[in-house]
Amino acid sequence: xxxxxxxxxxxxxxxxxxxxxxxxxxxxxxxxxxxxxxxxxxxxxxxxxxxxxxxxxxxxxxxxxxxxxxxxxxxxxxxxxxxxxxxxxxxxxxxxxxxxxxxxxxxxxxxxxxxxxxxxxxxxxxxxxxxxxxxxxxxxxxxxxxxxxxxxxxxxxxxxxxxxxxxxxxxxxxxxxxxxxxxxxxxxxxxxxxxxxxxxxxxxxxxxxxxxxxxxxxxxxxxxxxxxxxxxxxxxxxxxxxxxxxxxxxx
Numbered sequence: 001x002x003x004x005x006x007x008x009x010x011x012x013x014x015x016x017x018x019x020x021x022x023x024x025x026x027x028x029x030x031x032x033x034x035x036x037x038x039x040x041x042x043x044x045x046x047x048x049x050x051x052x053x054x055x056x057x058x059x060x061x062x063x064x065x066x067x068x069x070x071x072x073x074x075x076x077x078x079x080x081x082x083x084x085x086x087x088x089x090x091x092x093x094x095x096x097x098x099x100x101x102x103x104x105x106x107x108x109x110x111x112x113x114x115x116x117x118x119x120x121x122x123x124x125x126x127x128x129x130x131x132x133x134x135x136x137x138x139x140x141x142x143x144x145x146x147x148x149x150x151x152x153x154x155x156x157x158x159x160x161x162x163x164x165x166x167x168x169x170x171x172x173x174x175x176x177x178x179x180x181x182x183x184x185x186x187x188x189x190x191x192x193x194x195x196x197x198x199x200x201x202x203x204x205x206x207x208x209x210x211x212x213x214x215x216x217x218x219x220x221x222x223x224x225x226x227x228x229x230x231x232x233x234x235x236x237x238x239x240x241x242x243x244x245x246x247x248x249x250x251x
Contacts (some may be wrong), residue, residue, distance in 0.1 A: 007073045008218060020227060021081075024073060026219040028208040030189075031067035032110040032130045034147055035122040036060045040133025042122030045110035048210045049119045050087070050217075052099050052192040053202035063202050064147060066108060066130060068189025069219040071180050080181075082222035083173035085155070085190070087205040088215040091163035097194050097201040100153025101168050103176050104188035106142060108135040118204070149191040159203050166205075177221060 008025040033044035033051050037060055050065035074080065085101060111128030115121060122131075129137045133145050142148050154172030180187035194201060206215040 021222065021224045022078075023220060023222045026069045026071065026073070026221070028067050028217045028219070029070045030110045031065060031208050031217065032108070033119065033122065034064045034066065034130060034132050036062035036146070037122070037132045040131040040137075040145075041125055043111065043113035043125035043129035043131045043137070044115050044119055044122045045126070045129040046112045046114040046209055047116070047119045048207055049090070050192065050205045050207045051119065051202055052205075053094070053097055053194045054196050054199050055120060055202050056200040061199060061202075062146070062196050064191055064193040065205075066104060066147060066189060066191050067208070067217055068104075068187065071177055071187070071219070071221065072184060074177075074181060074221060074223060075225055078223040078225045080174050080177055080221060080223045082169065082220075083177050084167050084169045084220040085173065086165055086167050086218045086220065087192075088217075089159055089163050089166050090204045090206070092161050092202070092204055094161055094200050094202060095198065096158055096160045097198070097203065098156050099159050099166075099192055099194050099203065100156040101173065101190040101192060102149040102151075102153050103179075104147065104149050104191055106135050106148040107188045108140075108147075111137065120202070147191055149193075154190065 008027050031050055035042050051063040052065050053063055054061045055063065108130045109128050110130060111126045113123050113126050113129045115123045125131050125137045127137055131137060133141055135142050154176050155168035155170045157166060157168050159166050206212065208216050210216055
């Protein structure tokens with residue numbers, strides 16, 4: 001699933017003397033659901049929803065989602081001051097559960113598999129889909145079934161059953177975005193998952209392919225930029241420095 005590289009909005013604000021602050025809003029460039037499946041045969045790369053947590057099935061109940069954003073539009077030299085990931089949750093009658101965003105360690109792709117309905121279970125994987133075993137079907141496997149991701153979450157938040165917008169934020173997400181700015185090729189996005197200890201805790205969110213564009217995942221990045229001095233100003237400053245040196249020599 002994915003809406004392509006998208007910068008949805010930018011807002012400039014005055015952050016301080018000589019400093020400009022701005023906020024960029026990005027749409028997800030791809031996302032997918034990983035369904036626990038020993039054969040790695042099912043997928044969801046083009047459905048309307050993302051899922052995370054556990055269903056009430058006796059086996060194969062874990063659900064994880066992966067999503068990625070292109071942050072290349074952040075200006076060079078900018079200092080990232082805040083990052084938020086916002087997902088819109090549907091109302092579901094399951095227990096409240098903490099969901100974490102974990103930085104992905106392996107590149108992955110999303111294909112055309114689309115389960116339809118509530119998407120609680122996947123459908124046959126197609127070429128290019130990510131599955132429980134595959135970063136990309138058919139040839140690229142995860143090192144660890146279920147997706148290669150950092151063990152410690154970059155951000156965690158509690159998701160209730162009432163639905164509505166859910167936000168993840170904090171220094172961990174800022175560090176991830178700064179890492180991807182330095183190494184764009186290493187940007188494999190995040191995995192959304194719970195501790196997966198309790199059954200019937202799965203949450204459902206609108207994906208980047210949801211027909212309601214206003215409910216799709218967004219990444220909000222706040223940053224500041226210190227403008228480079230104008231050429232004329234540099235000339236004045238340079239002249240003052242030279243003049244000061246001459247005065248000191250004469251004195």
